[in-house]
Amino acid sequence: xxxxxxxxxxAKRQEIERRRAAIAITQLEACLANAPPVRDFxxxxxxxxxxxxxxxxGPFAGxxxxxxxxxxxxxxxxxxxxxxxLRADFDPVAIARIYEANGASAISVLTDEPFFxxxxxxxxxxxxxxxxxxxxxxFILDRYQVVEARVAGADAVLLIAEILGAKELPALLNDIHxxxxxxxxxxxxxxxxxxxxxxxxxxxxxNNRNLRTxxxxxxxxxxxxxxxxxDCCLVSESGIRTRADxxxxxxxxxxxxxxxxxxxxxxxxxxxxxxxxxxG
Numbered sequence: 001x002x003x004x005x006x007x008x009x010x011a012k013r014q015e016i017e018r019r020r021a022a023i024a025i026t027q028l029e030a031c032l033a034n035a036p037p038v039r040d041f042x043x044x045x046x047x048x049x050x051x052x053x054x055x056x057x058g059p060f061a062g063x064x065x066x067x068x069x070x071x072x073x074x075x076x077x078x079x080x081x082x083x084x085x086l087r088a089d090f091d092p093v094a095i096a097r098i099y100e101a102n103g104a105s106a107i108s109v110l111t112d113e114p115f116f117x118x119x120x121x122x123x124x125x126x127x128x129x130x131x132x133x134x135x136x137x138x139f140i141l142d143r144y145q146v147v148e149a150r151v152a153g154a155d156a157v158l159l160i161a162e163i164l165g166a167k168e169l170p171a172l173l174n175d176i177h178x179x180x181x182x183x184x185x186x187x188x189x190x191x192x193x194x195x196x197x198x199x200x201x202x203x204x205x206x207n208n209r210n211l212r213t214x215x216x217x218x219x220x221x222x223x224x225x226x227x228x229x230x231d232c233c234l235v236s237e238s239g240i241r242t243r244a245d246x247x248x249x250x251x252x253x254x255x256x257x258x259x260x261x262x263x264x265x266x267x268x269x270x271x272x273x274x275x276x277x278x279x280g
Contacts, residue, residue, distance in 0.1 A: 004081055004082075004211075005162065005163060005211060008081075008112070008114075008115055008139055009139060009141065009163050011114055011115075012112070012138075012139045012141055013141060015114075016141065016142050016144055016145065019144065019148070020144055025143075025144055025147065028144070028147050028148060028151060029147055031151045032147065032150060032151060032179070034151075035150050035151050035152075035153060036127060036128075036153045038150075038155050038179075038180040038181055039131075039132070039133040039134075039155045040133065040155070040182075041106055041133040041135065041155045041156035041181070041182040041184075041203070042156075042182050042202065042203055042233055044071070044105045044106045044132065044133045045071045045073070045105055045106065045203070045233050045235070045255060045256045046071075046233055046255060048069055048071040048105045069250070070246055070249060070250040070254065070255070070256065070257060070277075071105035071106070071255065071256040071257070072103070072104050072105055072256070072257055072259060072273065072276065072277065073104070073105065073106045073107070073108050073135065073184075073235065073256055073257065073258040073259070074099040074104040074106075074107055074108070074259060074260075074263060074273060075107070075108040075109075075110065075137065075258060075259060075260030075263065075264075076092045076095050076096055076099075076107060076108065076109045076110065076118075076122065076126065076260075077108075077110045077116060077118070077137075077260040077261070077264055078090045078092075078110070078116065078117040078118060078264075079115075079116055079117040080115075080116060080261070081115045081116075082214055083261065085117070086260075086261055086264035086265060087264045087265070092109070092122040092125065092126060093125050093126055093129045095263075095269060096109075096126040096129060096130050096132075097129060097130060098269045098270045098273075099130075099132070099263075099269070099273065100130045100131065100132050101270060102269075102270040102271075102273040102274050102277075103273060103274065103277050103279065104132060104273060105132070105256065106132050106133045106134070106135060106155075106156075107126060107130065107132050107133070107134050107135065108134075108135040108137045108158075108258055108260070109122050109123040109126055109134060109135065109136060109137060110122075110137050110138070110260075111123055111136055111137065111138045112138050112139060118138075120136075120148060120149075120152050121152075123136055123149075123152050123153060123154060124152045124153050127152070127153030127154070127155075128153070133155040133156060134153065134154055134155050134156070135154065135155070135156040135157065135158060135184060136149040136152070136154040136156070136157045136158065137158045138158065139160065139163060140157055140158065140159055140160070140172060141163065141164070141168070142172075143171075143172065143175045145157075146172060146175045146176055146179065146181075147175075147179070149181070150179045150180075150181060154181060155181055155182070156176075156181050156182040156183065156184055156203075157176050157181055157182075157183055157184075158183075158184050158186060158205075159172055159173065159176075159183050159184070159185045159186065159201075160186050160187075161185060161186065161187040161189075161192035161195070161196055162187065162188060162189060162192065162211060166195060169185070169195060169196070169199050170198075170199035170200070173185065173199050173200060173201060182202075182203055183201065183203065184203045184204075184205050184235060184258075185199070185201035185203065185204055185205065186204075186205035186206070186207050186237060187204070187205070187206065187207065187224075188206075188207045188209070188210065188211050188220070190223075190224060190227075193224065193227055193228070197228075197229070197232075201232070202231070202232055202233060203232065203233045203235060204228055204232045204233070204234055204235065205234075205235040205236075205237050205258065206220060206221040206224050206225070206228075206234070206235070206236055206237065207220075207237045207238055208220045208221055208236060208237060208238040208239040208240075209237075209238040209239065216238050216239030217239065218236065218239055218240070218245060218248060218249065221234075221236040221249065221252075221254060222249075222252050225252065225253065225254065230253075233255045233256065234253070234254050234255050234256070235254075235255065235256045235257065235258055236249050236254050236256075236257050236258070237257070237258040238258075240257050240259050240262065240276070241262050242276070243275060243276055243278060245276075246276050246277070246278070259276070262276075
């Protein structure tokens, strides 16, 4: 684990305890009955032509092999530890609406505050404003955060293999599925792939950013995908900046991409999304 990840995880464990002290897990669970219905995150990726009202109702309805069309998970992300503030005129709901209007298949929302200037309230507001499935992207270490995500309206949750132990990963994956959501399970180190697959992950994200050097390379996805079963929905994350990058991944059989900084730095977010999708 890199130094920055160690710092983030240490801070996150303290944050979880503060939140648990403020609102007990039993109180949080009582709010689940009022959470909005789950939208099918996986189906939105493997069937990007479907609208939110066509076939996106079940938690596991999208079990298909990879096809050629590349789906975009567009990320709402104000800042990062390495780059600082990415977009000064940051309006999370307005950005999410732009993504939806320009062909995104799903929306990822950074909810970590200390390092990414995100909030869970951003996710709740976006969930109410768009019809696309919404992913909670955070450093998930505890079931408490999974329940929080569902109460806030998340349809999916990110799990990062590098910060989860052998027992934690399958337990959290089960917690996410039990609440009807999907999990995007991310890895960088190849050695984590067997335990991800053994845990039952069906949406696998390959982070192209080296967690130690922060150098990005699309070759990392192309190297690891040979060992990822075709019935998994493969998502390439980080370092996707051009239409040529999209075509390269699509040609290799990648199903979806997760893109954040490229959009946050664009003068015209909608135009950039259309350009990457080949519609610009």
